[in-house]
Amino acid sequence: MKSIWTESARIPGRNPLTGNKRTEVVVIGAGMAGILTAFYLQRHGLHVVVLEANRIGSGQTGFTTAKITSQHNLIYEKLVRTTGEETARLYGKANQLAVEEYGKLIRRYNIQCHYEQTDAYLYSVQESEVLSREAEWAARLGLPASFVRETGLPFSVHGAVRFTGQAQFHPLEFLRDISAGLTIFERTKVLKVQGHEVVTDKGVVKAEKVVFASHYPFVNFPGFYFAKMYQEKSYVLELEPVNSLKGMYLGIDERAYSFRNAGDKLLLGYGSHRTGKAPKENPFTTMKRAGEHLFPEAKEIGKWTAQDCKTLDGIPYIGPFSSLRPDWYVATGFGKWGMSSSMVAAKILSTQIVGRKTPYDEVFSPKRHHFKAAAGTLVSHGMQSVKGLSAGTVPGAVNCPHMGCRLVWNRYDKRWECPCHGSSFEINGKISAGPAQQGIPFID
Ligand SMILES: Cc1cc2nc3c(=O)[nH]c(=O)nc-3n(C[C@H](O)[C@H](O)[C@H](O)COP(=O)(O)OP(=O)(O)OC[C@H]3O[C@@H](n4cnc5c(N)ncnc54)[C@H](O)[C@@H]3O)c2cc1C
Known part of the structure; x- marks a missing residue:
């Protein structure tokens, strides 16, 4: 599959890992989250190795629409209601600072990535009440938000929330430049992580800390990300x-x-x-x-x-992977807002890894429990997973190598998809998205 970005940027190739290595931090995955995290870790003076199964930016980052914004659909009123005003304020602040940080980096390093500052609009042609409340909450939380009735769309709207000073860019041109000074091994797939040993198909890297920036973490235990x-x-x-x-x-x-x-x-x-x-x-x-x-x-x-x-409550999981693995970290669950969230993750994880705290640690902590915000999704996700797993026991079913759920053919996207955790496979059986880490046999 190709996108506007994969067709118009060439990121110089990196060699696969050869033999065994030792480093301070291993980052698994060279998408926006992994590259930015490695970049800030290196700026903190750490020795970092990035391991990428495929190519830099070849995961979801190559297929995003690359809006850099703290306007994350209808989120602020919901967060205030379900997690409280302070959590909502910190969520908004972390993302708005992330939007601004992109601008600073791009100017400082003169990165040519078609970066443009522009406004972001959330619109409806049917109603305005919910948007007006969202605008009010977002503004009250300190975000550059207002309710408007005019947009640049070629049709009239009932109302819209406008966030000023947001941005858009070419994500792969950005990654090409920001990754230039990093140690990255491409076509090097991590097979398992045993404590401080990251075992790949090309060799073993020993590290003091490990960051999972592989989109969906592929390790099931500990962490239990498949359940959430x-x-x-x-x-x-x-x-x-x-x-x-x-x-x-x-x-x-x-x-x-x-x-x-x-x-x-x-x-x-x-x-x-x-x-x-x-x-x-x-x-x-x-x-x-x-x-x-x-x-x-x-x-x-x-x-x-x-x-x-x-994620269950709509907030990404950024922070220590699990209490059982204090030296592992994770950045995932961006809910289609991975440009600003990757920057939030990079700032939080690089700070935590050098032993300091940020004001945002608790908001994004994978250990948090926002029952009010998470309950509905927890039930529906649990039911979907049970359904997919039991369908997987039917003889002749095409099963997902991750946990055995029955795969479903998506005729529009021409892929096999797992309704439990979202792994997907091309028609020839090749894996196109995790958490599964291997393909399936070709099905005629
Ligand atoms: C249609 C769509 C539009 C979107 N538009 C926007 C938008 O406008 N703005 C926005 O903010 N967000 C948007 N998003 C979300 C955003 O694209 C993602 O959140 C973001 O790209 C995720 O980045 P990542 O680094 O976490 O994952 P990825 O880019 O997928 O990177 C993960 C990397 O890990 C590698 N990997 C996986 N397993 C292993 C392994 N075992 N060993 C080594 N490497 C491994 C993969 O090969 C991959 O390169 C959109 C999402 C969708 C679906």
């Missing part, structure tokens, strides 16, 4: 030329779209669903129709899918 995280897939259509729309938009209505421009191209997003639960209607067909209606001058020039991890 699922994945959601979305579909993206690339249209050209579109000169009439600039900036970043996300709809909250049931059949709403996400928009962002990339020069004179438009990325249209739609069709979010739990991985393994594709809708009846083809999301690409729906988007094509919308594209033709809204931008009749434009042609479809590309399309792709991506998926991201969703």
Whole structure:
């Protein structure tokens, strides 16, 4: 699969690991989270080795829409209600600082990555009440938010929340430059981690600390991330030329779209669903129709899918992996907001690893329990997992190598998907997303 980013940036290749090594920190995964974490760890003076199964940026980061924003759908009112005002304030502050940190880095290192400051809008064509409350809460928490009725969209809206001073960029051009000074071994897959030994298919790296930035952690015990995280897939259509729309938009209505421009191209997003639960209607067909209606001058020039991890309470898991493994750390569960969240993770983990605390540790701690925020998702995730596991015992089922759930064919994305934890596989059986770490046999 290709995206606008994978087609337009070339990141110089790195050699695989040869033989055994020793280092202070191993980071597993060279996506946005892993590279930024390694970058800040190195700035703290630590010796860091990044191990990447495939290529830098070849995971979900290569297929994002790359909006850098602290506007994370309808989140602030919900967080205030379910986790309290202070947690909501710290969540917003960490992400807003992350947005600003990208700007600082890009200017300081003169990174050419089509970085543009722009506003982000959350809109509805049906209602304004919920958006007006979201804007009020976000502003009260200190974010650059306001309620508006005018946007740059080619249709009128009932209302929108505008966040000013947000940004968008080319994520792989950014990774190419920010990763340049790091020690990275590509095509080096981590098979298991035993205490301080990271065992790969090319050799063993001994490290004092290990960071799991592999998108979905592939180690089941300890941590139990499989019990507290699922994945959601979305579909993206690339249209050209579109000169009439600039900036970043996300709809909250049931059949709403996400928009962002990339020069004179438009990325249209739609069709979010739990991985393994594709809708009846083809999301690409729906988007094509919308594209033709809204931008009749434009042609479809590309399309792709991506998926991201969703946590029980909607806040990423960033911090120590488990009380049983104090020297392991994790950054996951970005809920489709992985640009700002990767920066939040990099700042928190690099600080924790050098032995200091941040004001955000508790908010993002994988050990937290926000029962009010998590209860509904915990029940539905548990039920989905039990259903998928029991379907996996039916003779002839195509099963996921991760935990044995029955895989489901997604005919729009042409992949086998696990409805339990979201692993997905190409038609030839090759793994395309974890937590599974191996492919499945080819099924005709
Ligand atoms: C459709 C869509 C649109 C999105 N748009 C936005 C957006 O506009 N703004 C935003 O903020 N977020 C967005 N996101 C979310 C964002 O793209 C992700 O959260 C982010 O890219 C995740 O980065 P990562 O580094 O955690 O994971 P990845 O980029 O997947 O990196 C993980 C890396 O780990 C490697 N790995 C895995 N297992 C192993 C192993 N065993 N050994 C070695 N390496 C391993 C993988 O190969 C991979 O390269 C979007 C998500 C979707 C689905």
